[in-house]
Amino acid sequence: HVLTGASLTVIGRRQDRDDVLFALSDGRVAIVHLTYSRNRERIPDYPITKMFASLDRFVEEAMKPEHRDWD
Secondary structure: OOOOOOOEEEEEEOOOOOEEEEEEOOOOEEEEEOOOOOOOOOOOOOOOEEEEOOHHHHHHHHHHHHHHHHO
16 A cells, blocks of 8 residues: 555544545645445555645645535
8 A cells, every 4th residue: 555654644534535635744634435445455545545745735726625625
């Protein structure tokens, strides 16, 4: 997985999905759709992960659009 071995800190999670927002030590953030599997996923793209260059980029590219759709 793209985050294997990365230094991560959980900074948020969605209440309506299994999505967690992680901060990486290099300033990037990642949304990960957790699968809660105790085994390696068979599908290479799982768990689904979307990377952002910064928390500000996440807010503009993901959080604000999601909020507009929710409202």
